Amino acid sequence: MQLIFDNLGFFLTGLGWTFGLxxxxxxxxxxxxxxxxxxxxxxxxxxxLVALCYxxxxxxxxxxxxxxxxxxGAPLIGIPLEPFSAAIVSFSLWGGANGAEIVxxxxxxxxxxxxxSAAALGLKRWEIYWYILAPQAILPMLPPFAGLFxxxxxxxxxxxxxxxxxxxxxxxxxIERTTMTQGQSxxxxxxxxxxxxxxxxxxxxxxxxxxLERRIADRTARLPATGRQAARAAATATGRPQESL
Amino acid sequence: MSYQxxxxxxxxxxxxxxxxxxMTIQVSVVSILIAAGVGLVGAxxxxxxxxxxxxxxxxxVSFVRNTPLxxxxxxxxxxxxxxxxxxxxxxxxxLTLAVxxxxxxxxxxxxxxxxxxxxxxxxxxxxxLGPMHYVFLIAIPVGLRVSIPAMLNTAVSVLKNSAYLQAIxxxxxxxxxxxxxxxxxxxxxxxxxxxxLYLGLVLTLSWLVRRLEDVLQRPFRER
Numbered sequence: 484m485q486l487i488f489d490n491l492g493f494f495l496t497g498l499g500w501t502f503g504l505x506x507x508x509x510x511x512x513x514x515x516x517x518x519x520x521x522x523x524x525x526x527x528x529x530x531x532l533v534a535l536c537y538x539x540x541x542x543x544x545x546x547x548x549x550x551x552x553x554x555x556g557a558p559l560i561g562i563p564l565e566p567f568s569a570a571i572v573s574f575s576l577w578g579g580a581n582g583a584e585i586v587x588x589x590x591x592x593x594x595x596x597x598x599x600s601a602a603a604l605g606l607k608r609w610e611i612y613w614y615i616l617a618p619q620a621i622l623p624m625l626p627p628f629a630g631l632f633x634x635x636x637x638x639x640x641x642x643x644x645x646x647x648x649x650x651x652x653x654x655x656x657x658i659e660r661t662t663m664t665q666g667q668s669x670x671x672x673x674x675x676x677x678x679x680x681x682x683x684x685x686x687x688x689x690x691x692x693x694x695l696e697r698r699i700a701d702r703t704a705r706l707p708a709t710g711r712q713a714a715r716a717a718a719t720a721t722g723r724p725q726e727s728l
Numbered sequence: 729m730s731y732q733x734x735x736x737x738x739x740x741x742x743x744x745x746x747x748x749x750x751m752t753i754q755v756s757v758v759s760i761l762i763a764a765g766v767g768l769v770g771a772x773x774x775x776x777x778x779x780x781x782x783x784x785x786x787x788x789v790s791f792v793r794n795t796p797l798x799x800x801x802x803x804x805x806x807x808x809x810x811x812x813x814x815x816x817x818x819x820x821x822x823l824t825l826a827v828x829x830x831x832x833x834x835x836x837x838x839x840x841x842x843x844x845x846x847x848x849x850x851x852x853x854x855x856x857l858g859p860m861h862y863v864f865l866i867a868i869p870v871g872l873r874v875s876i877p878a879m880l881n882t883a884v885s886v887l888k889n890s891a892y893l894q895a896i897x898x899x900x901x902x903x904x905x906x907x908x909x910x911x912x913x914x915x916x917x918x919x920x921x922x923x924x925l926y927l928g929l930v931l932t933l934s935w936l937v938r939r940l941e942d943v944l945q946r947p948f949r950e951r
Binding site for chain 1: 731790791793794795796797798799800802803806807808809810811888889891892894895902906909915916919922923926927930931934
Protein backbone atom coordinates (compact mmCIF):
# COMPACT_ATOMS: atom_id res chain seq x y z
CA MET A 484 0.00 0.00 0.00
CA GLN A 485 2.85 2.29 1.00
CA LEU A 486 4.32 1.63 -2.42
CA ILE A 487 1.26 3.07 -4.16
CA PHE A 488 1.27 6.24 -2.06
CA ASP A 489 5.00 6.71 -2.61
CA ASN A 490 4.50 6.60 -6.35
CA LEU A 491 1.14 8.37 -6.45
CA GLY A 492 2.40 11.34 -8.46
CA PHE A 493 4.05 9.02 -10.95
CA PHE A 494 0.83 7.01 -11.35
CA LEU A 495 -1.23 10.14 -11.84
CA THR A 496 1.14 11.39 -14.54
CA GLY A 497 0.68 8.03 -16.25
CA LEU A 498 -3.09 8.36 -16.04
CA GLY A 499 -2.77 11.82 -17.56
CA TRP A 500 -0.92 10.34 -20.54
CA THR A 501 -3.50 7.58 -20.82
CA PHE A 502 -6.34 10.08 -21.08
CA GLY A 503 -4.32 12.37 -23.34
CA LEU A 504 -3.68 9.48 -25.67
CA UNK A 505 -7.30 8.30 -25.62
CA UNK A 506 -8.67 11.84 -26.08
CA UNK A 507 -6.35 12.77 -28.95
CA UNK A 508 -7.10 9.44 -30.59
CA UNK A 509 -10.84 9.95 -30.22
CA UNK A 510 -10.63 13.32 -31.98
CA UNK A 511 -8.67 12.02 -34.96
CA UNK A 512 -10.64 8.78 -35.10
CA UNK A 513 -13.89 10.75 -35.22
CA UNK A 514 -12.70 12.65 -38.28
CA UNK A 515 -11.60 9.42 -40.00
CA UNK A 516 -14.90 7.75 -39.05
CA UNK A 517 -16.95 10.60 -40.48
CA UNK A 518 -15.10 10.45 -43.79
CA UNK A 519 -14.89 6.66 -44.15
CA UNK A 520 -18.38 6.10 -42.75
CA UNK A 521 -19.89 8.59 -45.21
CA UNK A 522 -17.95 6.99 -48.08
CA UNK A 523 -19.50 3.66 -47.14
CA UNK A 524 -23.04 4.96 -47.64
CA UNK A 525 -22.48 6.91 -50.86
CA UNK A 526 -23.75 5.70 -54.21
CA UNK A 527 -20.28 5.39 -55.72
CA UNK A 528 -19.25 1.74 -55.79
CA UNK A 529 -15.56 2.61 -55.71
CA UNK A 530 -15.97 4.80 -52.63
CA UNK A 531 -17.84 2.00 -50.86
CA LEU A 532 -15.14 -0.48 -51.80
CA VAL A 533 -12.40 1.81 -50.48
CA ALA A 534 -14.30 2.23 -47.21
CA LEU A 535 -14.91 -1.51 -46.91
CA CYS A 536 -11.24 -2.33 -47.47
CA TYR A 537 -10.17 0.26 -44.90
CA UNK A 538 -12.57 -1.02 -42.26
CA UNK A 539 -11.82 -4.70 -42.84
CA UNK A 540 -8.07 -4.14 -42.93
CA UNK A 541 -7.83 -2.32 -39.62
CA UNK A 542 -10.45 -4.39 -37.82
CA UNK A 543 -9.09 -7.77 -38.87
CA UNK A 544 -5.44 -7.22 -38.08
CA UNK A 545 -4.80 -7.36 -34.33
CA UNK A 546 -4.36 -3.88 -32.87
CA UNK A 547 -1.15 -5.01 -31.24
CA UNK A 548 0.37 -5.87 -34.64
CA UNK A 549 -0.86 -2.52 -35.94
CA UNK A 550 0.86 -0.63 -33.09
CA UNK A 551 4.14 -2.47 -33.54
CA UNK A 552 4.00 -2.02 -37.30
CA UNK A 553 3.47 1.74 -37.15
CA UNK A 554 6.24 2.14 -34.60
CA UNK A 555 8.83 -0.07 -36.31
CA GLY A 556 7.68 0.51 -39.88
CA ALA A 557 7.49 4.31 -39.93
CA PRO A 558 11.27 4.87 -40.06
CA LEU A 559 11.42 2.77 -43.23
CA ILE A 560 9.37 5.29 -45.16
CA GLY A 561 11.52 8.08 -43.81
CA ILE A 562 9.31 9.44 -41.02
CA PRO A 563 10.56 8.07 -37.72
CA LEU A 564 7.82 8.51 -35.12
CA GLU A 565 8.43 8.74 -31.42
CA PRO A 566 6.36 6.30 -29.36
CA PHE A 567 3.56 8.74 -28.48
CA SER A 568 2.90 9.79 -32.09
CA ALA A 569 3.17 6.22 -33.32
CA ALA A 570 0.58 5.14 -30.75
CA ILE A 571 -1.76 7.98 -31.75
CA VAL A 572 -1.42 7.11 -35.44
CA SER A 573 -2.15 3.44 -35.01
CA PHE A 574 -4.97 3.86 -32.47
CA SER A 575 -6.57 6.51 -34.69
CA LEU A 576 -6.46 4.27 -37.75
CA TRP A 577 -8.03 1.45 -35.71
CA GLY A 578 -10.55 3.67 -33.95
CA GLY A 579 -11.44 5.24 -37.29
CA ALA A 580 -12.28 1.82 -38.71
CA ASN A 581 -14.55 1.00 -35.77
CA GLY A 582 -16.08 4.48 -35.79
CA ALA A 583 -16.77 4.21 -39.51
CA GLU A 584 -18.99 1.20 -38.80
CA ILE A 585 -20.89 3.27 -36.22
CA VAL A 586 -21.34 6.13 -38.69
CA UNK A 587 -22.50 3.70 -41.37
CA UNK A 588 -25.02 2.20 -38.95
CA UNK A 589 -26.26 5.66 -38.05
CA UNK A 590 -26.80 6.67 -41.67
CA UNK A 591 -28.44 3.37 -42.54
CA UNK A 592 -30.82 3.78 -39.61
CA UNK A 593 -32.33 6.94 -41.11
CA UNK A 594 -35.48 5.77 -42.90
CA UNK A 595 -35.06 5.53 -46.67
CA UNK A 596 -37.95 7.84 -47.41
CA UNK A 597 -36.06 10.76 -45.88
CA UNK A 598 -33.43 10.54 -48.58
CA UNK A 599 -35.99 9.94 -51.30
CA SER A 600 -38.24 12.82 -50.23
CA ALA A 601 -35.28 15.17 -50.01
CA ALA A 602 -34.23 14.21 -53.53
CA ALA A 603 -37.81 14.73 -54.71
CA LEU A 604 -37.75 18.21 -53.21
CA GLY A 605 -34.76 18.97 -55.39
CA LEU A 606 -32.02 19.10 -52.77
CA LYS A 607 -28.50 18.59 -54.03
CA ARG A 608 -26.59 15.44 -53.05
CA TRP A 609 -24.48 17.20 -50.38
CA GLU A 610 -27.51 19.05 -49.07
CA ILE A 611 -29.29 15.74 -48.51
CA TYR A 612 -26.38 14.49 -46.43
CA TRP A 613 -25.76 17.72 -44.59
CA TYR A 614 -29.28 18.97 -43.83
CA ILE A 615 -31.39 15.80 -43.86
CA LEU A 616 -29.42 12.66 -43.07
CA ALA A 617 -26.61 13.82 -40.77
CA PRO A 618 -28.80 15.61 -38.19
CA GLN A 619 -30.97 12.51 -37.79
CA ALA A 620 -28.06 10.10 -37.78
CA ILE A 621 -25.84 11.84 -35.24
CA LEU A 622 -27.89 11.39 -32.08
CA PRO A 623 -28.06 7.58 -32.22
CA MET A 624 -24.32 7.50 -32.96
CA LEU A 625 -23.38 9.12 -29.65
CA PRO A 626 -23.69 6.11 -27.31
CA PRO A 627 -21.63 3.80 -29.55
CA PHE A 628 -18.98 6.51 -29.80
CA ALA A 629 -18.91 6.78 -26.01
CA GLY A 630 -18.42 3.00 -26.01
CA LEU A 631 -15.58 3.43 -28.48
CA PHE A 632 -13.90 5.88 -26.10
CA UNK A 633 -14.03 3.25 -23.34
CA UNK A 634 -12.37 0.81 -25.72
CA UNK A 635 -9.73 3.40 -26.58
CA UNK A 636 -8.89 3.93 -22.90
CA UNK A 637 -8.32 0.19 -22.65
CA UNK A 638 -6.42 0.10 -25.95
CA UNK A 639 -3.93 2.71 -24.73
CA UNK A 640 -2.38 0.05 -22.50
CA UNK A 641 -0.86 -1.34 -25.71
CA UNK A 642 1.16 1.84 -26.07
CA UNK A 643 3.27 0.59 -23.17
CA UNK A 644 4.72 -2.02 -25.56
CA UNK A 645 6.38 0.68 -27.66
CA UNK A 646 7.43 2.66 -24.61
CA UNK A 647 4.84 5.38 -24.06
CA UNK A 648 4.89 6.34 -20.37
CA UNK A 649 1.16 5.88 -19.84
CA UNK A 650 -0.55 4.31 -16.85
CA UNK A 651 0.31 0.71 -17.62
CA UNK A 652 3.96 1.47 -18.44
CA UNK A 653 4.23 3.41 -15.19
CA UNK A 654 3.04 0.34 -13.32
CA UNK A 655 5.65 -1.79 -15.07
CA UNK A 656 8.39 0.69 -14.20
CA UNK A 657 7.34 0.83 -10.54
CA ILE A 658 7.41 -2.98 -10.37
CA GLU A 659 10.84 -3.20 -12.00
CA ARG A 660 12.24 -0.48 -9.75
CA THR A 661 10.86 -1.99 -6.55
CA THR A 662 12.02 -5.46 -7.52
CA MET A 663 15.54 -4.14 -8.02
CA THR A 664 15.71 -2.04 -4.86
CA GLN A 665 13.85 -4.33 -2.46
CA GLY A 666 14.56 -7.71 -4.01
CA GLN A 667 10.93 -8.72 -3.99
CA SER A 668 8.36 -8.29 -6.74
CA UNK A 669 5.20 -6.32 -5.93
CA UNK A 670 3.68 -7.48 -9.25
CA UNK A 671 0.58 -8.97 -7.64
CA UNK A 672 -0.28 -5.83 -5.72
CA UNK A 673 0.55 -3.37 -8.49
CA UNK A 674 -1.06 -5.24 -11.39
CA UNK A 675 -4.06 -5.92 -9.15
CA UNK A 676 -4.29 -2.21 -8.41
CA UNK A 677 -3.90 -1.42 -12.10
CA UNK A 678 -6.79 -3.75 -12.96
CA UNK A 679 -8.99 -2.15 -10.30
CA UNK A 680 -8.12 1.37 -11.52
CA UNK A 681 -8.95 0.53 -15.12
CA UNK A 682 -12.13 -1.14 -13.91
CA UNK A 683 -13.26 1.93 -11.98
CA UNK A 684 -12.51 4.28 -14.88
CA UNK A 685 -14.00 2.13 -17.60
CA UNK A 686 -17.13 1.10 -15.72
CA UNK A 687 -17.79 4.76 -14.96
CA UNK A 688 -17.49 5.41 -18.70
CA UNK A 689 -19.72 2.42 -19.46
CA UNK A 690 -22.33 3.72 -17.03
CA UNK A 691 -22.14 7.08 -18.77
CA UNK A 692 -22.72 5.33 -22.07
CA UNK A 693 -25.82 3.56 -20.74
CA UNK A 694 -27.12 6.83 -19.33
CA LEU A 695 -26.64 8.45 -22.72
CA GLU A 696 -28.45 5.56 -24.38
CA ARG A 697 -31.44 5.98 -22.07
CA ARG A 698 -31.51 9.75 -22.49
CA ILE A 699 -31.51 9.41 -26.25
CA ALA A 700 -34.12 6.66 -26.15
CA ASP A 701 -36.34 8.93 -24.01
CA ARG A 702 -35.90 11.77 -26.42
CA THR A 703 -36.64 9.72 -29.47
CA ALA A 704 -39.66 8.13 -27.77
CA ARG A 705 -41.32 11.53 -28.02
CA LEU A 706 -40.48 11.87 -31.69
CA PRO A 707 -42.83 10.68 -34.39
CA ALA A 708 -42.56 7.02 -35.31
CA THR A 709 -39.79 7.45 -37.86
CA GLY A 710 -37.36 8.90 -35.33
CA ARG A 711 -38.04 6.08 -32.92
CA GLN A 712 -37.51 3.59 -35.68
CA ALA A 713 -34.22 5.19 -36.49
CA ALA A 714 -33.01 5.03 -32.89
CA ARG A 715 -34.01 1.40 -32.54
CA ALA A 716 -32.48 0.46 -35.86
CA ALA A 717 -29.25 2.26 -35.03
CA ALA A 718 -28.96 0.29 -31.82
CA THR A 719 -29.09 -2.98 -33.73
CA ALA A 720 -27.93 -2.18 -37.22
CA THR A 721 -24.29 -1.25 -36.75
CA GLY A 722 -23.42 -3.89 -39.31
CA ARG A 723 -20.88 -6.10 -37.63
CA PRO A 724 -20.74 -6.49 -33.88
CA GLN A 725 -18.88 -3.83 -31.96
CA GLU A 726 -15.22 -4.62 -31.60
CA SER A 727 -14.17 -6.02 -28.26
CA LEU A 728 -10.86 -5.67 -26.53
CA MET B 729 14.53 5.30 -49.84
CA SER B 730 16.39 2.26 -50.91
CA TYR B 731 14.43 -0.39 -49.08
CA GLN B 732 14.21 -3.47 -51.26
CA UNK B 733 11.24 -5.69 -50.59
CA UNK B 734 12.64 -9.21 -50.59
CA UNK B 735 10.16 -12.00 -51.34
CA UNK B 736 12.90 -14.61 -51.09
CA UNK B 737 13.37 -13.60 -47.45
CA UNK B 738 9.74 -14.40 -46.64
CA UNK B 739 10.09 -17.71 -48.45
CA UNK B 740 13.25 -18.53 -46.49
CA UNK B 741 11.47 -17.82 -43.22
CA UNK B 742 8.39 -19.77 -44.18
CA UNK B 743 8.98 -22.61 -41.73
CA UNK B 744 9.44 -20.25 -38.77
CA UNK B 745 6.28 -18.33 -39.67
CA UNK B 746 4.38 -21.56 -40.15
CA UNK B 747 5.47 -22.69 -36.69
CA UNK B 748 4.20 -19.39 -35.25
CA UNK B 749 0.95 -19.72 -37.14
CA UNK B 750 0.39 -23.22 -35.81
CA MET B 751 1.04 -22.03 -32.26
CA THR B 752 -1.41 -19.15 -32.77
CA ILE B 753 -4.06 -21.54 -34.04
CA GLN B 754 -3.40 -24.09 -31.33
CA VAL B 755 -3.53 -21.66 -28.41
CA SER B 756 -6.62 -20.02 -29.91
CA VAL B 757 -8.51 -23.27 -30.41
CA VAL B 758 -7.83 -24.46 -26.86
CA SER B 759 -8.85 -21.08 -25.42
CA ILE B 760 -11.95 -20.88 -27.60
CA LEU B 761 -13.14 -24.31 -26.46
CA ILE B 762 -12.63 -23.51 -22.78
CA ALA B 763 -14.25 -20.10 -23.26
CA ALA B 764 -17.28 -21.77 -24.83
CA GLY B 765 -17.63 -24.03 -21.78
CA VAL B 766 -17.28 -21.06 -19.42
CA GLY B 767 -19.92 -19.21 -21.43
CA LEU B 768 -22.43 -22.05 -21.32
CA VAL B 769 -22.02 -22.71 -17.59
CA GLY B 770 -21.96 -19.02 -16.73
CA ALA B 771 -25.04 -18.23 -18.79
CA UNK B 772 -26.92 -21.19 -17.30
CA UNK B 773 -26.16 -19.91 -13.80
CA UNK B 774 -27.29 -16.43 -14.81
CA UNK B 775 -30.50 -17.56 -16.46
CA UNK B 776 -31.43 -19.94 -13.63
CA UNK B 777 -30.56 -17.19 -11.11
CA UNK B 778 -28.38 -19.51 -9.01
CA UNK B 779 -27.90 -17.67 -5.71
CA UNK B 780 -24.36 -16.35 -4.97
CA UNK B 781 -23.04 -17.65 -8.30
CA UNK B 782 -25.25 -15.46 -10.46
CA UNK B 783 -24.14 -12.08 -9.02
CA UNK B 784 -20.52 -13.29 -9.04
CA UNK B 785 -20.81 -13.95 -12.76
CA UNK B 786 -22.27 -10.49 -13.33
CA UNK B 787 -19.19 -9.08 -11.59
CA UNK B 788 -16.84 -11.32 -13.56
CA VAL B 789 -18.32 -10.27 -16.91
CA SER B 790 -18.25 -6.59 -16.14
CA PHE B 791 -14.70 -6.81 -14.73
CA VAL B 792 -13.33 -8.51 -17.83
CA ARG B 793 -15.13 -6.11 -20.15
CA ASN B 794 -13.91 -3.02 -18.34
CA THR B 795 -10.22 -3.85 -18.01
CA PRO B 796 -7.58 -4.05 -20.74
CA LEU B 797 -6.63 -7.55 -21.85
CA UNK B 798 -2.94 -6.69 -21.55
CA UNK B 799 -3.39 -5.87 -17.86
CA UNK B 800 -5.27 -9.13 -17.30
CA UNK B 801 -2.49 -11.04 -19.03
CA UNK B 802 0.27 -9.40 -17.00
CA UNK B 803 -1.65 -9.89 -13.77
CA UNK B 804 -1.95 -13.60 -14.48
CA UNK B 805 1.58 -14.10 -15.78
CA UNK B 806 3.60 -11.75 -13.54
CA UNK B 807 1.23 -11.15 -10.61
CA UNK B 808 0.04 -14.62 -9.68
CA UNK B 809 3.53 -16.17 -9.21
CA UNK B 810 4.10 -13.63 -6.43
CA UNK B 811 1.38 -15.34 -4.40
CA UNK B 812 2.56 -18.82 -5.33
CA UNK B 813 0.36 -19.46 -8.34
CA UNK B 814 3.01 -19.57 -11.02
CA UNK B 815 1.83 -20.82 -14.41
CA UNK B 816 3.81 -21.57 -17.54
CA UNK B 817 3.73 -19.11 -20.44
CA UNK B 818 1.38 -21.33 -22.39
CA UNK B 819 -0.97 -21.96 -19.46
CA UNK B 820 -1.07 -18.24 -18.59
CA UNK B 821 -1.91 -17.43 -22.18
CA UNK B 822 -4.70 -19.97 -22.41
CA LEU B 823 -6.08 -18.94 -19.03
CA THR B 824 -6.13 -15.25 -19.98
CA LEU B 825 -7.78 -15.81 -23.35
CA ALA B 826 -10.29 -18.30 -21.91
CA VAL B 827 -11.25 -15.98 -19.06
CA UNK B 828 -11.60 -13.11 -21.53
CA UNK B 829 -13.58 -15.03 -24.14
CA UNK B 830 -15.66 -16.73 -21.45
CA UNK B 831 -16.93 -13.39 -20.18
CA UNK B 832 -18.11 -12.40 -23.64
CA UNK B 833 -19.61 -15.86 -24.18
CA UNK B 834 -21.69 -15.63 -21.01
CA UNK B 835 -23.43 -12.63 -22.57
CA UNK B 836 -23.61 -14.30 -26.01
CA UNK B 837 -25.34 -17.39 -24.65
CA UNK B 838 -27.58 -15.41 -22.33
CA UNK B 839 -28.52 -13.12 -25.20
CA UNK B 840 -29.63 -16.14 -27.21
CA UNK B 841 -31.67 -17.42 -24.31
CA UNK B 842 -33.36 -14.06 -23.78
CA UNK B 843 -34.09 -13.87 -27.50
CA UNK B 844 -36.51 -16.80 -27.20
CA UNK B 845 -39.96 -15.21 -27.43
CA UNK B 846 -42.03 -15.49 -24.22
CA UNK B 847 -44.98 -16.76 -26.23
CA UNK B 848 -43.10 -19.98 -26.91
CA UNK B 849 -42.98 -20.77 -23.21
CA UNK B 850 -46.70 -20.15 -22.85
CA UNK B 851 -47.42 -22.18 -25.97
CA UNK B 852 -45.27 -25.04 -24.67
CA UNK B 853 -47.17 -25.06 -21.38
CA UNK B 854 -50.48 -24.92 -23.15
CA UNK B 855 -49.40 -28.02 -25.08
CA UNK B 856 -48.57 -29.73 -21.79
CA LEU B 857 -44.75 -29.76 -22.09
CA GLY B 858 -42.81 -29.82 -18.82
CA PRO B 859 -39.99 -27.38 -18.04
CA MET B 860 -37.27 -29.83 -19.13
CA HIS B 861 -39.00 -30.48 -22.42
CA TYR B 862 -39.36 -26.75 -22.90
CA VAL B 863 -35.65 -26.16 -22.32
CA PHE B 864 -34.35 -28.97 -24.52
CA LEU B 865 -36.93 -28.99 -27.29
CA ILE B 866 -37.65 -25.29 -27.61
CA ALA B 867 -35.42 -22.85 -25.73
CA ILE B 868 -32.07 -24.39 -26.71
CA PRO B 869 -32.78 -24.96 -30.42
CA VAL B 870 -34.23 -21.47 -30.79
CA GLY B 871 -31.73 -19.67 -28.54
CA LEU B 872 -28.59 -21.27 -29.95
CA ARG B 873 -29.39 -19.91 -33.37
CA VAL B 874 -28.74 -16.48 -31.93
CA SER B 875 -25.90 -17.54 -29.64
CA ILE B 876 -23.74 -19.52 -32.02
CA PRO B 877 -22.90 -16.73 -34.49
CA ALA B 878 -22.18 -14.39 -31.56
CA MET B 879 -19.93 -16.98 -29.95
CA LEU B 880 -18.09 -17.48 -33.22
CA ASN B 881 -17.52 -13.74 -33.46
CA THR B 882 -16.01 -13.88 -29.99
CA ALA B 883 -13.89 -16.81 -31.18
CA VAL B 884 -12.56 -14.62 -34.01
CA SER B 885 -11.70 -11.95 -31.44
CA VAL B 886 -9.89 -14.54 -29.30
CA LEU B 887 -7.86 -15.52 -32.33
CA LYS B 888 -6.90 -11.90 -33.01
CA ASN B 889 -6.14 -11.29 -29.35
CA SER B 890 -3.81 -14.27 -29.20
CA ALA B 891 -1.30 -11.75 -30.58
CA TYR B 892 -1.18 -10.28 -27.05
CA LEU B 893 0.62 -13.41 -25.91
CA GLN B 894 3.78 -12.25 -27.66
CA ALA B 895 4.14 -9.81 -24.75
CA ILE B 896 4.81 -12.70 -22.36
CA UNK B 897 7.01 -14.52 -24.85
CA UNK B 898 4.79 -17.25 -26.27
CA UNK B 899 6.25 -18.19 -29.67
CA UNK B 900 3.10 -17.45 -31.66
CA UNK B 901 2.91 -15.68 -35.02
CA UNK B 902 3.52 -12.10 -33.86
CA UNK B 903 6.31 -13.15 -31.53
CA UNK B 904 8.13 -15.09 -34.25
CA UNK B 905 7.87 -12.12 -36.61
CA UNK B 906 9.01 -9.59 -34.00
CA UNK B 907 12.02 -11.72 -33.14
CA UNK B 908 13.04 -11.79 -36.77
CA UNK B 909 12.52 -8.04 -37.05
CA UNK B 910 14.70 -7.47 -34.00
CA UNK B 911 17.57 -9.58 -35.31
CA UNK B 912 17.44 -9.21 -39.09
CA UNK B 913 15.59 -5.91 -39.62
CA UNK B 914 13.42 -7.09 -42.52
CA UNK B 915 10.51 -5.17 -40.99
CA UNK B 916 8.25 -4.80 -44.01
CA UNK B 917 8.60 -8.40 -45.13
CA UNK B 918 7.70 -9.74 -41.69
CA UNK B 919 4.78 -7.43 -41.05
CA UNK B 920 3.44 -8.01 -44.54
CA UNK B 921 3.52 -11.76 -44.01
CA UNK B 922 1.82 -11.78 -40.61
CA UNK B 923 -0.65 -9.14 -41.80
CA UNK B 924 -1.66 -11.35 -44.70
CA LEU B 925 -1.87 -14.42 -42.47
CA TYR B 926 -4.06 -12.69 -39.87
CA LEU B 927 -6.26 -11.16 -42.56
CA GLY B 928 -6.62 -14.53 -44.25
CA LEU B 929 -7.54 -16.29 -41.02
CA VAL B 930 -10.01 -13.66 -39.84
CA LEU B 931 -11.67 -13.09 -43.21
CA THR B 932 -12.14 -16.82 -43.76
CA LEU B 933 -13.62 -17.27 -40.31
CA SER B 934 -15.95 -14.27 -40.58
CA TRP B 935 -17.11 -15.49 -43.96
CA LEU B 936 -17.90 -18.89 -42.43
CA VAL B 937 -19.76 -17.19 -39.58
CA ARG B 938 -21.90 -15.25 -42.05
CA ARG B 939 -22.67 -18.40 -44.04
CA LEU B 940 -23.59 -20.27 -40.86
CA GLU B 941 -25.78 -17.42 -39.68
CA ASP B 942 -27.56 -17.59 -43.00
CA VAL B 943 -28.14 -21.32 -42.66
CA LEU B 944 -29.29 -21.05 -39.04
CA GLN B 945 -31.79 -18.32 -39.83
CA ARG B 946 -33.28 -20.20 -42.77
CA PRO B 947 -36.26 -21.73 -40.91
CA PHE B 948 -37.28 -18.29 -39.66
CA ARG B 949 -37.21 -16.51 -42.98
CA GLU B 950 -40.46 -15.52 -44.61
CA ARG B 951 -41.14 -17.50 -47.72
